[in-house]
Every structure is written in C-alpha cells, then in structure tokens.
Amino acid sequence: MDGDEEFRREVREWLAENLTGELRGAGGPGRENEAFPQRLAFARRLAADGWSTLAWPVEHGGRGAPLSRQVIFHEEYAKAGAPSRVDHIGTTMVGPTLMALGTPGQQRRFLPRIAAVDELWCQGYSEPGAGSDLAGVTTRARLDGDQWVLTGQKVWTSLAHVADWCFVLARTEPVPPGASRHAGLSYLLVPMRQPGVTVRPIRQSTGDSEFNEVFFDGARTGRDLVVGEPGQGWRVAMATLAFERGAATVGQQVGFQRDLDDLVDLARRTGAAADPALRERLTRAWIDLSALRAYTMRALSAAEPPPTTASVIKLLWTRWRQGVGELAMDVLGPAGAAAVAGDADVERWRRFFLFSRADTIYGGSNEIQRGIVAERVLGLPRQDRR
Template sequence: MDLSESRDERITDTAFAESVRGWLEGNLTGRFAHLRGKGGPGSEHEFFDERLEWDRHLAAAGWTCLGWPEQYGGRGVSIAQHVAFHEEYAKAAAPARVSHVGEELLGPTLIAFGTEAQKQRFLPGIKNVTELWAQGYSEPGAGSDLANVSTTARLEDGKWIINGQKIWTSLAHVAQWAFVVARTEPGSKRHQGLSFLLVPLDQPGVTVRPIQQLTGTSEFNEVFFDDAVTDADLVVGEPGEGWKVAMGLLTFERGVSTLGQQIGFARELDGVVAQARAHGTDRDPAIRERIARAYIGLRVIRAHALRTLGAVDAGASGGEASVAKLLWANWHRDLGQLAVDVRGASSLLAPEHDHAGAASDLTDPEHLELDEWQRLFLFTRADTIYGGSNEIQRNIISERVLGLPREAKA
C-alpha cells in the first residue's frame, strides 16, 4: 500500500471514511439494528434473510463493489478508501455479508479473467445481490491440495458435463451458482488440464447436503455433481487455464477485506481481556503474557497487510498472500484457545440447560447451545485449514519464494 499519498489525497480518504461512518450510523437502525455483530464465522446461520435484505439495502445505496471499475458498476475507489470502508464497517459491528464470495472473490476474478459477455451476465447480479455464489474448490480426496482435484468435466454438444464431489462448500445451500475447478483434460495431472467453470446449482444433476458441525450449525456443505451441466462459454479463461484463474481468485480472497477482518479480531481480543478480568485470570502471569503476545501479533498482521497490500492488489505472487494467511489463521486459532483458558473449567459447560434442568456439555451437538467464546474456540480450529492449510501455505513459500526443492510426492 502506498503510504506516501499527498495531503489532498489523505483529506479525501478521511472524508470518505466519515461518509461511510455516517451512513452506517444512520442505517444500522430500526429493522436492521438487531443485526449488529451477527453472522460471523461459525454463525452464518444467524438472521440470514435479514442480512440478505441488508446487503441489498447496501447495494441500493451504492456501497457494494466499491473497488470495481465504474464501467462494471463499481465506484473505482482507491485502495485506501476501500480499506477505510471495510474498517468502518467492522467498527460499526455491521452484520457479516452474505454476498462476500461473489463480491470479493468471483467479481474481481471475472473482471480480471472473464469475457465481456460473462461480465455483463454476472456482475450486475453480484452487485445488486440478486445472485449468490459458492466456491467449488475442496474435495474429499484433495483437501487444500487444489491441484489434486478429481471432479471432471467434458465438453459435449455445447455443454460441459460435470461429475464429481466438492466438500466444505460454504453456503452452497443458499447460493444459485458455484464456480467449480474441474479436470477437463483426461489423463492430465496436478495443475495441468484444469478449468474454472461457472455452474448453476438449481438443476437435477446437483445435490447439496449440509454438514452438521460440532457447533451445531451447517453453513458448510457437500455438493455432488452427477452429469450436471453448464454452457460451453461459461469457462473463465481458456480451458486448461483453471489453475491460473483459481490462484488469481485466492489472491483477491486475501486482499483488502482482511483489514476489516482485523478490526473484528481486535474486538474479540478486547472481549477475551474482559473475560479474563471477570474470572480473575488476568492476574495469572502466563495469561497476561499470552494476552500481550496476542496484542502484538495483531499489530504485526496489520503491518504486514498494509506493507504488502499494493503488491497483492497488483497481482504479485511472491508469497505475500500465503504469509498473511499463516499470520492471521494461527493468531485467531490461538485466540480461540485463550478465550476458553481465561474462563477455566466453566468454559466446558454450555450456557443453557436442557428441559431436565441438567447442564449440557459439548459432547451433545444435537442439543448444543454455545456462547460466543465457546463458538470462537470451536470454529477457530478450522482457521488453519480452510482457504489453504498451513502446510500448503508453507509449501508455497518454500518452493515459490525461497526456491527450495519441491516436496516429494508418494
């Protein structure tokens, strides 16, 4: 990120941030007031219909797709202004966006790699939040190793015929479309022969099965493709270029919006400190040290994000995104552990009681009711896995940045 902007640019950015703040203060009221702080990771089920209405309210006021070029319905704001929006949004505890996958991931990817026809067909629906998207990357036999996908697609009579399975597909049960990485060249291996397809989910060849988690929620899904179809021209980039497009999308995923994510992390850390004080564990030297490390770590994450944001936005692939993922995922996982440690044994009991009057515990997901700190602990176990596991990120850094030998394959 360029921190050497002129005085006039800084004044403009400050005015933009103030306009965002003022609009949120004036609109997170009335029918939207109860949505503050709702729908974050592990809580995507909360008030979904109301949050969808909120997203459309944002769109009508021109607060979606800010970084997109104006020709595609965006506002073409600067990186600094885009960051300011996400930070003000997080400071206001505005609800988690249901359109994140479309707006922050697929939209920029289509702008960078898609045909003009694809942009005209799909970008308006993303901007106006009339079409929701899911990400078809992970598979049961591949996990974070995207190059090892086995879902196939063959071109036949002007259609791609798709067969295979995706897993951990966030919000596929409410999405109308998915972007799917599939192997379109028979006999190809690893990142060769993959294509990036846009696939409608509302069709007979697609089955979506929610996965119940230990938290009791089911925002993740299995998605089965059994001769599912999509049009031949709904491949982003050329057939066989799916790896390049998929990697481009992952760079967008770890871009500007992560600065707003860190505001949410800071709020969670403040809450953990308050819990430590309430339970008297703030006097424990070991707990105090972990809190201090968390405070410092969060500032390291922000400094790295600001330092590399310009390079990532320009499409650099020097490992910046992988380092960022390692930093925040491990930090957040450790915060989840700290959240239960500061409360001691009481963190093992669910806050509500069953009808018999006995306290339920975390071994009964069917009747589980969690408080926000238990949910934080359980969900952050996944932070170092989804979006590219720690192991995959370290391989990327070692092989592509440091030039070390590639990991031997069995």
Template structure:
C-alpha cells in the same frame, strides 16, 4: 502502500461512517455484530436484505471499477471502507464470495458476455455464489481434483464431489474447478466453470460442525450441466484462474477481518477481568502476546497490499490462521473449568464457539502445510516436497 490520508479520503471516511449510522437503524439495527465465520446462520435472510439495501445505496462492490457497477475506490480508500464497516458493527455480508472472489476474477479474466451476465447480479446481491474447490481427496492440493467435466454439444456435463463448500445451501451459482483433460499434466488439465446450483444433478448436503452449525457443505454433481461458454479463461487453464481468485480472497478485506479479531480479543480481555483470570501472570502474558501479534499481522497486511498476489498472501494466511486458533485457546483458558460445560441445549458461549470454530482456521482457505510449502519452495528456493 501509503496510508497517509488526504482531505478526500477523510471526507470519504466521514461519508461512510455517517451512512452506516443513519442506516443501521430500524429493521436493520438488530443485525449489528451478526454473521461471519462460524455464524453464517445468523439472520441470513435479514442480512441479505441489508446487502441489497447497501447495493441500492451504492455501497456494494466498492473496489470494482465504475464501469462494472463499483465505486472504483483506491486501495487506501478500500481500507477506509472496510475499517469503518467493521467498526460500525455492521453484519457480515452474505455475498462476499461473489463480490470479493468471483467478481474481480471475471473483471480480470472473464469475457464481456460473462461480465454482462453475472456482474450486475453480484453488485445487486440478487445472485449468490459458492466456491467449488476442495474435494475429499484434494482438500489442499487443488491440482489433484477429480471432478470431471466433459463437453456434450453446447454444454459441459459435470460429475464429482466438492466438500467444505461454504454457503452452498444458499448459493445460486458455484465457480467449480473441474478436470476437463486427463492427458495433460495435472495442473494443465483443469478448467474454471460457472455452474448453476438450482438444477437436477446438484445435491447439497450440510456438514454438521462442532459448533452445532452447518455453513460448510458437501456438493455432489451427477450429470449437472452448464453452458459451454461458461468457462472463465481458456479451457485447461483453470489453475491460473483459480490462483487469481485465491489472490483476491486474501486481499484488502482481511483488514476488516482483523478489526473483527480485535473485537474478539477485547471480549476475551473483558472476560478475563470478570473472572479474575487477568491476574494470572501466564494469562496476562498470553494476552499481551496476542495484542502484539495482531498488530504485527495488521502491519504486514498493510505493507503487502497492492503487491504481487500469492506469496505475501500465503504469509498473511499463515499468520492470521495460527493467531486466531491461539485466540480460541486463550478464550478457553480465560473461561476456566466453566468453559468445559455445555448444557443440554448445546447453547455455546462466545468463548466455546470461538474455540471450536477456530480449529478450522489453519485448514480452510489453504491449510498451513500448503502455505508453508509455497513459502519454502517459491520464496526461499528450498527443494520441493517429495510427492507420491
């Protein structure tokens, strides 16, 4: 993509920067830097209020077409928005699963009725979403899901279990991949359902993580119901819809993620200066390597924006997952022996929390093994991995 800014783009940058400076004040001032992966528990209700304030001011779903409540920003302008948002220190948004995953999926593949029903609530941040993909026996192999959905009159009846479901405890709705046919081959027997979370038959159980937080959950469906017309795309074509959603998951917003990574790396460097670890030639070499690799990831993301979904995104996920996990290891190396100690109240330092949560980076959002299979089979044309 061409990131050469014109006058209009620079005016937009100034508008975004000015609005954030004027609005991240008062009751919202303390939210700077809060939230994000591993820290979704931080000031959740206050961040939700911030999201709703952004929506009222017209800064929600900026990439969406105007007819669906967005601003219709170009790719270049979306990059500007995410860069300025991250640089301002504004808190992580709580409705990103609806805004960045489900919303674009409905705009592309949903019916007019589904768009009219769900998109306004996403824009206004009044309805929150979670993603029902992974299962205990199908964490990375999405086609192997066993959650079932059977049509009963005018409703689907859903039974099964999902796991690693981010923010399910706060979500109003879940987009669920369920098996609606056992006769078709496994990729063709799936459907993409929109299921209300606040009903009998939906049980959310938090998963206690090493960080002491629990943004991931198990979700159990026991005869949970949803309307028959709340299938996105055709019945049995859930794989196609799910892949479209994953493509949006790894899109332009990853550039804001990388600015967050830059801030984390800067914090590690500052700690290295304070502890004296920066004078260790091995540590210094690892810091330089981390800076070079992060810049490479940023340039790759910019180069592939607007391209075909899926293959380039698999490379991007592989790169940032491994980089962030290595950053956690570097943070602990910089902390030294002190990083091994946690007090009785289990109050983790930034380095400790970074290290522990980054263990999951190469698993969630598509494990490294699956990304490597996609690249080897679909890009390099290598033989498919043997499957039992």
C-alpha cells in the same frame, strides 16, 4: 489522501442510519446461517448505495475507490459491528475474476447480478481427496454439444445451500504425458438450482452447518461458461484466490481486535487477569495482532507485493485465532467446559474455540501455505503431494 476523512464520516453516517440492533455482530465464522434473510436484505441495501462494489472499476458498475478508501470502509464496517457479508464470494472473488479473465458476454451476464446481490455464489474447489492440493481434483466435465456435463463431488463448500451459482474447478482433459497435473483443468460457472446437483449440509462441532458436500451427477452448464481457455483453469483459479485476500483482510483484523478487547474485558470481570501468565499471553496476542496488521498494510500498499504475501497473512491470522481460542478457554476455566447452555460469554467463546480449529485447514491448509513460502522464497525442493 485528500478527502479520506470526509469519506470516513460518510461511511460512519451511512452505517449509523442503516445498521439495526438485530444485525450487529450477526454471522461470521461458525455462524453463517445466523439471521441470514436479514443479512441478505442488508447486503442489498449496501449494494443499492454502491458500497458492495466500492473497489470495482467504474466501467463495471463500481466506484473505483483507491486502496485507502477501501481500507477505511472495511475498518468502519468492522468497528460498527456490521454483519458478516453474504455476498463476499461474488463481490470479492467471482466478480474480479470475470473482470480480469471473463469474456464480455460473461461480464454482461453476471456482473450486474453480483453487484445487486441478485445472485449468490459458492466455491467448488476442495474435494474429499483433494483439499489444499487442488491439482488432484477428480470432478470431471465433458462436452455434450453446447453444454458441459459434470460428474463428481466437492466438499467444505461454504453457503452452497443458499447459492445460485458455483465456480467449479473440474478436469476436462487428461494430463498430457510428462506435464504438470495442473494441466487439463477448467474453471466452469455452474448453476446450482438444477437436476443433477445435490447439496448435503455438514454438521459441525459448533452445531451449525454452513459447510456442505456438493454432488454433481450429470449437472450441466453452457459451453460458453468456462472462464479462460478450457484446460487452463489453474491460472484462473489462482487468480480468484489472489483476489480473495485484498483490502477486506484489514476489516477482518479490526474484528480480531474487537474479539481480543472483549476477551481482555472478560478476563478482568472473571478475575483471570490477576494471573500473570494469562496477562502475558493476552499481551502477546495484542503484539502479534499489531504485527499482523503492520505486515498486511505494508503488503497491500506495495506496488508489487511478494508472491507469498497471501500465504504469510493466512499463516499469521489462523495461528493467532487458534491461540486466542485456546486462551479464551483458559480465561473461562472450568466454566468453559461445564457451564450450561444460555451463558452468552461461554457460548460465544466455545464457538470461537471450536471453529478456530478449522482455520488452519480451510482456504488452503497451513501445511500447503508453508510449502509455498519454502518453495518460492527459500528455494527449497517442491513438496511431494502424492
């Protein structure tokens, strides 16, 4: 597209001017609490210059950038080692959902604050008894005058401890006889900083606690803060998940390439690269990542991507990361288990390995993703999720 290379230079120059050393590589999977105040300030600088809402339509305060420029931005952001975004749930999930399905009042209330990173969001989907099977959620909401009153529990809620708002999938109506369990769910926008909301961090094997349990015990939100019609929340929830997996996945894969390059460098420095089996596995990781990128670019460029695109990409990248984590432990050898704290290489790859064990579970488990592909592409019988 004309002007793309000039746009790429603009992105690079902005990052070179605004990205300080302390922020490079900060945050990311398993490290979301790292340098959080500094990353929040950086997110607000991005927002002030219009980078956060690059993909948003102009009428909603964005730049209306085409896909090619969205991809360029995410590529350059990742190549520069810029920090993990603290506002991504708002800008890539809630914002687009409200643009597509929210009321004009909801759009006026929330979109400017999301765009300016004045309010942070978290996602209230998974529950102890309903992880990837969201139709089984038991959190309930009932109307009390002009407010919804919520009771229930959510779990694995990323960044709930710093969020101002949560979009919550809750049951507001019983399932009608013979109807799908998806019926009767509603998508509610709930303030986090109120009596009746308790956030309890979950300490992970990495030592961090970016995930949380969230308890709603009489928490309240306005009657008008249901997105879509009451009882039709499943459609809204699925739309949010579709928005999540857009052009940003390209930047994610650039980060994957940097991880792989660093692992190859480590293998050379430690002498592990002399092992033919390890060399073959490193080469296979490069091939698999190249295939993932090609598939993603083709899917994003399609006029009508297949309905299972998001599931296939999730399956590919999670298995890739787990494989690289296991490969890193083999490259490190005994040092991966026995080295004392303070060895930067060992600590980095240990964290990578440990957190990658969760990759195939969060964001919709791989078992569920395979079921979606089986049902929608192969026409196999629906999974029994009881």
